[in-house]
Amino acid sequence: xxxxxxxxxxxxxxxxxxxxxxxxxxxxxxxxxxxxxxxxxxxxxxxxxxxxxxxxxxxxxxxxxxxxxxxxxxxxxxxxxxxxxxxxxxxxxxxxxxxxxxxxxxxxxxxxxxxxxxxxxxxxxxxxxxxxxxxxxxxxxxxxxxxxxxxxxxxxxxxxxxxxxxxxxxxxxxxxxxxxxxxxxxxxxxxxxxxxxxxxxxxxxxxxxxxxxxxxxxxxxxxxxxxxxxxxxxxxxxxxxxxxxxxxxxxxxxxxxxxxxxxxxxxxxxxxxxxxxxxxxxxxxxxxxxxxxxxxxxxxxxxxxxxxxxxxxxxxxxxxxxxxxxxxxxxxxxxxxxx
Amino acid sequence: xxxxxxxxxxxxxxxxxxxxxxxxxxxxxxxxxxxxxxxxxxxxxxxxxxxxxxxxxxxxxxxxxxxxxxxxxxxxxxxxxxxxxxxxxxxxxxxxxxxxxxxxxxxxxxxxxxxxxxxxxxxxxxxxxxxxxxxxxxxxxxxxxxxxxxxxxxxxxxxxxxxxxxxxxxxxxxxxxxxxxxxxxxxxxxxxxxxxxxxxxxxxxxxxxxxxxxxxxxxxxxxxxxxxxxxxxxxxxxxxxxxxxxxxxxxxxxxxxxxxxxxxxxxxxxxxxxxxxxxxxxxxxxxxxxxxxxxxxxxxxxxxxxxxxxxxxxxxxxxxxxxxxxxxxxxxxxxxxxx
Numbered sequence: 001x002x003x004x005x006x007x008x009x010x011x012x013x014x015x016x017x018x019x020x021x022x023x024x025x026x027x028x029x030x031x032x033x034x035x036x037x038x039x040x041x042x043x044x045x046x047x048x049x050x051x052x053x054x055x056x057x058x059x060x061x062x063x064x065x066x067x068x069x070x071x072x073x074x075x076x077x078x079x080x081x082x083x084x085x086x087x088x089x090x091x092x093x094x095x096x097x098x099x100x101x102x103x104x105x106x107x108x109x110x111x112x113x114x115x116x117x118x119x120x121x122x123x124x125x126x127x128x129x130x131x132x133x134x135x136x137x138x139x140x141x142x143x144x145x146x147x148x149x150x151x152x153x154x155x156x157x158x159x160x161x162x163x164x165x166x167x168x169x170x171x172x173x174x175x176x177x178x179x180x181x182x183x184x185x186x187x188x189x190x191x192x193x194x195x196x197x198x199x200x201x202x203x204x205x206x207x208x209x210x211x212x213x214x215x216x217x218x219x220x221x222x223x224x225x226x227x228x229x230x231x232x233x234x235x236x237x238x239x240x241x242x243x244x245x246x247x248x249x250x251x252x253x254x255x256x257x258x259x260x261x262x263x264x265x266x267x268x269x270x271x272x273x274x275x276x277x278x279x280x281x282x283x284x285x286x287x288x289x290x291x292x293x294x295x296x297x298x299x300x301x302x303x304x305x306x307x308x309x310x311x312x313x314x315x316x317x318x319x320x321x322x323x324x325x326x327x328x329x330x331x332x333x334x335x336x337x338x339x
Numbered sequence: 340x341x342x343x344x345x346x347x348x349x350x351x352x353x354x355x356x357x358x359x360x361x362x363x364x365x366x367x368x369x370x371x372x373x374x375x376x377x378x379x380x381x382x383x384x385x386x387x388x389x390x391x392x393x394x395x396x397x398x399x400x401x402x403x404x405x406x407x408x409x410x411x412x413x414x415x416x417x418x419x420x421x422x423x424x425x426x427x428x429x430x431x432x433x434x435x436x437x438x439x440x441x442x443x444x445x446x447x448x449x450x451x452x453x454x455x456x457x458x459x460x461x462x463x464x465x466x467x468x469x470x471x472x473x474x475x476x477x478x479x480x481x482x483x484x485x486x487x488x489x490x491x492x493x494x495x496x497x498x499x500x501x502x503x504x505x506x507x508x509x510x511x512x513x514x515x516x517x518x519x520x521x522x523x524x525x526x527x528x529x530x531x532x533x534x535x536x537x538x539x540x541x542x543x544x545x546x547x548x549x550x551x552x553x554x555x556x557x558x559x560x561x562x563x564x565x566x567x568x569x570x571x572x573x574x575x576x577x578x579x580x581x582x583x584x585x586x587x588x589x590x591x592x593x594x595x596x597x598x599x600x601x602x603x604x605x606x607x608x609x610x611x612x613x614x615x616x617x618x619x620x621x622x623x624x625x626x627x628x629x630x631x632x633x634x635x636x637x638x639x640x641x642x643x644x645x646x647x648x649x650x651x652x653x654x655x656x657x658x659x660x661x662x663x664x665x666x667x668x669x670x671x672x673x674x675x676x677x678x
């Protein structure tokens with residue numbers, strides 16, 4: 001029986017929370033790579049909060065999707081056919097696969113070889129892929145952590161946040177994580193090495209930050225925005241650095257966005273706030289992969305991943321991100337791990 | 340008749356808008372400089388929005404004032420007695436004079452010689468003093484303007500804003516200023532070289548910014564905070580830089596501060612927002628003074644100053660700042676210009 005290429009295509013633009021009916025299932029033939037191209041069998045697909053924007057405006061990475069287009073998204077897989085001099089059958093790659101079993105690529109756009117073999121292939125979508133590079137570059141390049149400083153991470157149990165915490169510990173910092181619910185908070189301290197955890201659903205976040213960081217926050221790594229970020233800005237130390245990586249609390253806002261009352265603290269504390277887009281720092285990916293692979297091998301960088309099984313799960317997995325269902329990086333296994 | 344030292348001392352902490360009754364008049368003998376000290380006759384005193392904070396918490400520059408202490412503030416004057424090897428009688432200086440006729444200094448703290456003679460001494464409190472250095476460093480060092488870029492300045496007719504505009508024109512930028520009222524707006528374009536002016540009191544600021552900068556703002560120099568800043572953040576171009584220099588609209592807030600709804604644009608536009616404190620950049624003052632003196636001499640940097648006469652005017656002049664009464668840098672002449 002000939003292999004099929006199963007796909008999820010865009011069926012509707014999201015109105016509020018992403019619904020599984022925003023996508024439609026499709027099946028087609030496995031594509032053939034042309035000259036200079038190669039075919040990838042997708043093993044894992046990534047889920048990230050930014051994806052809702054792909055469905056609307058492309059988020060500056062991809063062209064906005066039309067109805068019937070295969071949904072955008074990164075994946076990791078193995079080269080199974082190749083007409084490309086630099087990509088051989090058996091190479092592992094991560095790149096813009098889309099929500100499907102097979103993808104033809106030419107190696108030019110946001111496509112990277114997986115050079116490590118210290119961890120399962122799904123880490124090429126997690127700590128050893130763009131998610132991890134985001135944590136690495138956001139923390140080390142934008143925030144310049146120094147030993148003894150206090151780092152606060154929002155969305156601390158999410159894909160990026162679950163990597164920022166351990167990286168900040170490696171940098172010698174005291175690290176406080178904010179997450180939703182007691183289970184995630186327990187994981188922050190037990191599995192990820194966070195020094196303290198704040199449950200934003202069941203506490204006064206500003207009061208808890210003040211308690212956990214009486215001398216203020218030197219670095220705030222923001223994945224969520226909204227009231228949590230407002231509370232964080234209210235407790236900055238002098239010359240604090242803020243990396244704005246995500247604003248998941250605001251992506252679903254349909255009415256007015258939340259207003260940040262502590263904006264003026266940027267002046268009072270001589271702080272720097274920087275929004276960043278990891279693909280603008282691609283020259284830093286190789287260092288990030290090399291150093292983080294070593295830390296994974298050393299056991300200093302724990303892998304926290306939430307794996308759902310089957311391409312069929314993609315729409316529900318994306319929806320779950322916005323409901324805070326995942327602990328660690330959310331991926332879907334489309335085919336068994338290749339090594 | 341022996342000279343007296345007239346002074347304004349703190350009588351009450353401000354509750355809302357600064358009142359003239361927050362200060363009390365005092366008179367005493369002219370102090371004598373001790374070993375390593377020198378005596379300055381104050382000719383001009385500066386008014387700046389940050390001063391209200393001196394009355395409350397010292398604003399990180401000075402110790403908080405006690406009742407009866409001479410009000411803090413910068414001034415420019417002439418050395419009239421000296422026991423200091425580096426400051427001679429006849430030198431012009433600007434430094435922390437306080438609201439009084441005479442001040443003994445030792446040259447160590449925030450005290451600088453006036454090295455230029457191209458403009459009246461009051462410019463040592465304006466474009467050729469800390470106010471000008473603030474504009475220079477905030478614009479050139481933090482925002483890195485490039486020819487052809489669009490710069491938006493709030494508080495554009497104020498002390499700092501009236502200098503940022505001309506500097507941005509010198510940098511080859513298109514410059515849009517926001518100020519309150521038709522008179523100030525007219526001055527922006529007629530006297531300061533602004534390409535466009537927006538009257539925040541009589542227009543929809545967001546709509547006017549969109550009209551004046553259809554491709555977005557590359558640089559926003561913020562002196563005011565609040566809704567004007569919210570509108571500006573809503574119209575950033577990709578990789579915009581925001582220098583936060585003042586938040587005058589929020590200094591008098593007694594209830595909740597204004598909430599910035601467009602905070603998330605920092606992520607969407609990969610922007611950088613930086614609050615700064617000019618005294619942390621003192622190593623840049625000499626370059627700023629040298630280059631700006633040349634631009635004043637060349638006629639490229641217009642001097643916009645609002646001079647009130649007499650030390651008696653200080654409380655009213657400070658109050659007027661928060662009411663937006665001044666056009667350009669507000670100073671008070673305590674004694675005639677010395678040259």
